[in-house]
Amino acid sequence: MEIPYMYIFDVKTFALTTVFLIISLLMGVEFTRQVKKNPVRKKRRSILYSLLLAAIFLLTHLFVIISADIPFSTDNFYLFLLLFFGICSLGAYSAMRLLQSDIATTPQYIYTSMLIATTILFAEYTAFHLIFSDATEIQWMLAMLSTLMVTVTSFLLVRFIIQITNEDLYEFIKKYKYLGSIFGGMALGGIPYIVLTSMIPTTEEAGFQSFLAPFLYMAAANFLFMLIPDLFGEKLILKNVQSHLSLFSHNPDSVFRVDLQGMILNVNKEAVELTGYTASELTGLDFIELIADREESEKIRRYYRKVLSGETKVIETTLKKADLTSAEVRITAVRIIVRNTTIGVFGIVRDITEQKKTDKMIKYLAYHDDLTNLPNRRQLEKVMARLDSKGEIFSLIYLDFNRFKRINDTFGHSFGDQILEQIGRQLAKVTPGNCLASRIGGDEFAILVTKGNKPERVADEVVKAFQTPVFAGGMEFLITASIGIARFPDDTSDLEVLLKYADMAMYKAKQNGTNDFQFFDKSMVDQDVNKFELENDLRNAIKNDSLTVYYQPKYNANTNNITGAEALARWKHPRHGMIPPGVFIPIAEEANLIVSLERMIIRQVFSQLVVWKGQKYQVPRTSINISIIHFYQEDFVKFMHQSLIEYDLSGELIEIEVTESIMIKKEDGINEQLQALREMGIEVSIDDFGTGYSSLSYLSKLSVDRLKIDQSFVAHSQENSEIISTIVSMATNLNLKVIAEGVETESQIDLLKSLGCQEVQGYYYSPPLPSAEYETKMNREFPENEHVLLT
Template sequence: MRQPNNEIKHYVEQKNYPYKELLENFTEAIYVISLQGKFIDYNRGFTSLVGPGEKYLNTDFLNIVHPDDIELAKSGFVETLDGKVLKEERLRIFAYDGQVKTIITSKVPLLGKEGELVGILGIAKDITVEVGLQSQIQQQYNRFRSLDKNSSSVNCILSETGEVMYQSPSVEKVLGYKPDEIRRPFISFVHPEDEDMVRARFAYLLAHPTEPQTLDVRLLHKDGNWRIIHVLSNNLMEDPDIQGIVINYHDVTEMRQAQQKIRYMAYHDHLTGLPNRRLFEERVQEELMSAKLESRKLAVILLDIDRFKFINDTLGHAIGDKVLKELAQMLGALVSETDVVARMAGDEFLILIPALTSTDYVETLAKAILKRLEAPIIVDHYELFVTGSIGITIYPESGEDLSHLIKNADLAMYAAKKSKLNSYKLFSPAMERASFKHFELQNDLRKAIHSDEFELYYQPKVRSHTRQIVGAEALIRWNHPTRGIVSPGEFIPLAEESGLIVPLGEWVLENVCKQIRKWEAKGYPAIVVSLNFSALQMLQKGLVDTVEAILDEHNVAGESIEIEITESLILNDDSDLLKKLEQLRELGIRIAIDDFGTGYSSLSYLTKYKFNTIKLDRSFIHDIHTSPDNQAIIKFIIQLSNQLKMKVVAEGVELEEQLAHLVEMNCDEIQGFLFSKPLPVGQFERLL
């Protein structure tokens, strides 16, 4: 620094340097620095900038300069001392409260009367706010540029002719191109199959500027692959800052592929790959609309594989699944390209024939399917023979909407199944009437339980040698209010199908117990009453507890009851069934196997289940007096039963000749029209 100058000291002390009063009232900060670099004077603008005036007098001006700007301040000071006018030097300084402020300062040499340098005159302007705003703007701009570069979306501006005027840097991330590599027309990146659609949408956007366009389009990636791009476009031709078509797009390839996969899974059968019922029904709805407009026909075929459950139960579901796959391929090979094959559920398949010219085609197809099913299906070295039942409906004769077409195809399929295996049926209105009757009867059956419309008949069982009544079988009858007596063969299958057999069975047991108590009160001789239990009854949870509760409620000994189960029920060799039979036997209840000889059970079941009674099926008794073979079989069964201490009851005895053979073979009891048909309670009591 130079030595102090006496003249500037005089100026300062006398406050008489040029324009002193004018400078004092300036809003900008005006200050004077001595040749030694100390503040020797400043105006009110300076104190407004940095703080109270007295604090800075005779202090080094570098004390308020930010450390990072000190070298710059020194350099400016030296240059000014050398006579140079310093314009708009930008510095950061500390105010009295420690706040950092940014200033722009200009410095000029201060000369004495003789023209000698006496100090430096400086003018400073506070630009802290402007710098802050500029910093925010720059930060926002940098953020925008970073987003524009690293975004997964691309912003693009096209001219009216489709030329790319701007492409955000993120295009490199999305499509692999640098922005300057994508200046050619946008349409040149579009997949050839999508070009017409894109041109049409672009033209529409130009003609309707207020209607944004959204679409998926395939664009060419730099690596040569086609990517699925979701595009949103807006017409901003009238915007003076844009003057173009603004397009925002991003890659949705993986998302669309995932959506397609999910849709495929939702609309296709996972096992066979065929369309599922949902997709099939949507296709039928579409074709129905077209058929109505074009006055044409269509057909729906429902194929059900007969006894498919047997394959699953005997060979396992893995084999069953392979059979279904083979069937799916077989159906696909038999239908035309326009037909649709779907898997409805389980072992049922649906076929849509959308353009039916005549019923001959659909019947020919049905016959071809059934013919193909006559050949064996080879799966894992198994040679399997399956048959099918086919129901056919035709629009508009068999129904005019989806629900009726499928429902009526189902009715036709069941009609085919009832007629014979491996057959087909065209729907007819008679099937619907029969189905409605079936439905109506099932509804009436539900009401009948609560309306006390049932009655028990009793068919006596007599000792074969003495013809003395020793028991009876309770048989349910339905007195329908309008139809009269309904055959058990008609309503028992309905009860089993609907699950009503369970409450119906409880009703039978309860009323049998009531009747036994009445007979005891009237002094009739004690007899054992047998009643049939269906498979559904035997499988119900809490069966034994229910039976025990009914016996206790009516104070009836278990020894008065015999439960008959069919031979087919024990084929599954169910340990739970064996346990239930043992628990029922512990209550004193007798167990009988009904219709013995009609099934395929092993004789070992006779010892395993420890039956009390074997009932010979009427098919053996029918020709016992004329068939030596049946005589031999029955004689063997009776002898075996005697050895196992089981009672034998012969059903369906109608002739004295039949009875004579049974007596000779030592059969214990008989039941049949020879002695009595099933009777109402009053008539049965007269026999007793």
């Protein structure tokens, strides 16, 4: 049965069919994107979307069937509906599930495209054969051409959906979604007509050109549809190239691109600056030739082989520069993979020379005294522990320098530090090479004497070394030493006790006279009379509230105005006169009196603040030193809270200073207590900051308000300017205030101000003052206080 062509192809119906297929393609793109982005209930949603798409395809084919004006069999109509809808649903679901994964290989791409083409052809030919069973007669040449065109359309459709549903690229190419859907819908709209043309014989009057028109239309639609992915594909290639070049050229680190043999193919400008070679000199060079020594070269070769096998590791090595100098570098190597094949490696190289120097300095400062450059107590204990683990015998010499505290209190810390530096140099000279001289703290030093050396001979050399005066500030001083010696393991096998025994022997030598040494013996355990006497006297002094509080003002270095004061305990002994804090504070700590002492100071300060408050004075914040032991008292926060209520004081008047050692304890309970104090209005300051325990990771987690730069840095501010600047910068970044203590000269003030430290404390402005003298100075600083006095 021959059908005139014009009854097969109706322009209006074709236009309506194309519109519906454009909409269905847009829906298919969005459905695929949504399932990709949100895989929750993926299977259920894919089924729902597939049924909806199948319904649209069925609707478009009903338009074609009705408009074709070809007799169709009503007997097979329901079978047609069911079969066509089922095939389209199954095909749409299968294609959607395949398209939800990133199809990267050619076989996957071909498989998905052929699945879609086969589904379309099977649905079209089966459906039309059922509905037009009386009129169909396959035109095999046209059927083959139809099959070819449907296959081409399927490949173009899969390529378009893969690219347009890539979320990494979607924002860049989404404007092509609508244009691509229009051309894709046009191509899909032509499929039922070319299939129908290949199945229904047309009259001879229709002519060759007439029945070929749908195929020409399909060819044109496919051509336009093909251009869309090509258009944004070119842009994507350009974008990827630009992104690659940007990452390569503008990387702040040096980047080397090398081939599988390790030959350098390309470098960025940072690599040129790092190595000192030109880009052309580096190109073609084996990367191993930039490594400083042979052992390192072998290590890098092994590392490179591991990288090529898939491991991504970081390695540190030494890089050789063009000027024969070297740089410490950290290398991160990643493979360059194209189509699942490794073609080379990117080596990202960071210059860590300065970081290494800083780490080395930090490690050095952790185990050395920054004033004398001698090993510190931590290093001494580490060496003692190592000798103990080896079962070796040794002796420990403990030294205390007489009259030093008097000199230090009289002339100030800066002057005292000069004395300590000379002491350190002298000890280093007389200590045998295989022994260890260290500074324990203050004016106390120790010498570890190893096997093969006689401790009495070393002690005798120390005594002789300090029989001549030392010079400081144009003056000469005779500094004599009291020396105690304890032997390991003869006296004790406990390292901590060994230090104590050497200390006892030193006190015995001090009692016998200056410039003498004394070996420890067991009788000294019961003869430590002086310290025991002071301990009892201190206990009674705390009980009778007979210690006093001095106040050392804090100043703004720019305005020279008082910003607060530090409360300092002072003890005037009935027989010995003023006992330095450096003497009675350690005794209080050893005798477990420190908590009672600090609470006595707190009450005295609060009482004095109440007096000033009653006189209507404007009183700046007062800081009180609190030991870490106090934080282990369960009632500390409660005590502070109740004391504020008892004295009717605001927490804003109080600041507590805690030592930097609090940062290595890492107990959450301490931080909770600090936060509780701050919630009362009390500020928290880290005292002696930078003396060995500094850790940014701890500091950032602690509830503190202020860092107090230790006086040892201030005393040598020129040499330590970088450290001070780092502390100020760190405090600024953490929104913390900063104050420097131990300021004694105008040059120190100028340097601190230039480094950003505005708040200072020290003898340059004022020594610690009795409360009456501090009150007078405070009243001069605050005009409103003067007004109170006059009225």
